[in-house]
Amino acid sequence: MVKDSLEQMSSQLRIPIGVSNRHIHLSPEAVERLFGSKDALTPMKELSQPGQFACKETVTLIGPKGKIDRVRILGPARGETQVEISLFDGFTLGINPPIRDSGDIEGTPGITIQGPRGQLQISKGVIAASRHIHMHPSDAQRFGVNHGERVKVQIDGVRGMILDHVLIRVSEKYRLDMHIDLDEANAGHVKNGQTGVLLK
Incomplete structure (x- = not known):
């Protein structure tokens, strides 16, 4: 039961990643x-x-x-x-x-x-550019975060890592997406379309 709850929470907090x-x-x-x-x-x-x-x-x-x-x-x-x-x-x-x-x-x-x-x-x-997450206000509400907040994001994989100080950017114009640069992507073997888990 606890495992199922954790897996459900993890899936709800997943964020697509784009490598810039x-x-x-x-x-x-x-x-x-x-x-x-x-x-x-x-x-x-x-x-x-x-x-x-x-x-x-x-x-x-x-x-x-x-x-x-x-x-x-x-x-x-x-x-x-x-x-x-x-x-x-x-x-x-x-x-x-x-x-x-x-x-x-x-x-x-x-x-x-x-x-x-x-x-x-x-x-x-x-x-x-500092690592950041674009969010629509509805995403921010679902994730329980605010514009300007800094969070951690866990990325799984063979070189999995936790990225700290990830800026939340909220706007009606935004679509949910996390942006990291090429250095960060190479360090974690992260590819476009991979997802990360927001840690609160």
Whole structure:
């Protein structure tokens, strides 16, 4: 009976996991500077969050020590340009990206971005995004958590692990999905579509 109850609770608290590779969000002004038009972004693939998409267009990131080609742009354009890379990518570029929540870019490093029609130097915006879970308010109610809360998530598997300090982000626009970066996924042998269990 106890085992059945625990298994039922585990299934109710499971969260799908998406592995985020390096990518960039561009402001409309940055899109125009790099591609020659503010309307240059072309949707290629829908993402887990409604209205978000991967673009056909890519850019090159140029750091003090190296560069990374074919970095995918995620659309639509947003208020400020933000570059999300892994800590390992930072070694390649010669940049030390702080681990930050998305949108928290004050005091972060800048970088040079090369597009087909121009080059842009930003003074801030490079981060390693902190692990987080997107939730609709109905999901937050079901899981018993609040926007801004930090939780732990257990991921099973041959290199199973528990991830701490996972940010809960709640919005009417969100669909349930947890995002971790490539470094974290490789450490736990985690694949897209795998699930984790929220620990309270």
